[in-house]
Amino acid sequence: MMTLSSRWMLSALLLLLAVPARADAFPDPFPQSTQEASVEIESPGHLVLFSPVREINDEIRSETMARLPVTGEGRLYQLARDATRREARDHYLRGLQEEGARILFECENVRCGRSVIWANRVFGQAVLNGRDSEQDYLVAVSEDGDGARWLTLVYTVTRGNLRDYVWVEHLRVQPEAVIPGLAEASRRVLGPWVVPWQGEVTYRFDWHATDRRRIRELAEQPGALVVLAGFSALAPDESYESARARAEAALTSLSEVLARTGVSRDRQRLIVVGPGIALSDPERQGNRIEIVVIRR
Numbered sequence: 001m002m003t004l005s006s007r008w009m010l011s012a013l014l015l016l017l018a019v020p021a022r023a024d025a026f027p028d029p030f031p032q033s034t035q036e037a038s039v040e041i042e043s044p045g046h047l048v049l050f051s052p053v054r055e056i057n058d059e060i061r062s063e064t065m066a067r068l069p070v071t072g073e074g075r076l077y078q079l080a081r082d083a084t085r086r087e088a089r090d091h092y093l094r095g096l097q098e099e100g101a102r103i104l105f106e107c108e109n110v111r112c113g114r115s116v117i118w119a120n121r122v123f124g125q126a127v128l129n130g131r132d133s134e135q136d137y138l139v140a141v142s143e144d145g146d147g148a149r150w151l152t153l154v155y156t157v158t159r160g161n162l163r164d165y166v167w168v169e170h171l172r173v174q175p176e177a178v179i180p181g182l183a184e185a186s187r188r189v190l191g192p193w194v195v196p197w198q199g200e201v202t203y204r205f206d207w208h209a210t211d212r213r214r215i216r217e218l219a220e221q222p223g224a225l226v227v228l229a230g231f232s233a234l235a236p237d238e239s240y241e242s243a244r245a246r247a248e249a250a251l252t253s254l255s256e257v258l259a260r261t262g263v264s265r266d267r268q269r270l271i272v273v274g275p276g277i278a279l280s281d282p283e284r285q286g287n288r289i290e291i292v293v294i295r296r
Contacts, residue, residue, distance in 0.1 A: 072171035104181035191292035223296025244274030
């Protein structure tokens, strides 16, 4: 029979096990990986990207990036051949979520930009130069018990030789620094997520699981609305009415997809734009659906 003392000890043990990992502790490595390098990071202006990377005239470009005063560490891991980078990414994502970290940005595949830029220009790790279609990146922020803010960056990639690598940075950000994305919690309009589409009767949408998950999570918030705007490119000799009808059909199709994945129709608002608005942003061209979430 369990005594009062032993019950107390068991309760205390369970409580300790339930305490999330400390934000200041370096993330636990993916079990099926081997650490290959470690780099101490201390900089008054360490480059952190919060959007996909580009390179123009030999300069790094990104819609949202910052040079932040940080101290911390970067670690390079090679995965075992029977493990996948997706499993590694999910391992780190779960750990961050368990400690209450907030994901500020994530991307995957070609939407992250060119792998060679991430490898050589952002992280300074040439071994990370891999396939643009087999990479992903996330950056998260968390706070430790003393109120210090920590950024965790996780980049995974598959090289041409089919070996998978993970680069993890864990960085303490100085108190005076402004971290992009932290203000998102107070923003009411989030997005847009740009979803290219193809087809005429049936439609194929070029978007990723991370985007779908994020939209679904935001749509679950009380009073949230998901606004979908359907665009189409005007084909040669096509009338405006025909192009608009194509956009409307694709828009309706994606609305049905969202409904099946948990975004109810009463939370959706559909706007048919067609070819009627021209934007200069190269990422917002052609046949596409643009999605924004409006929070209450």
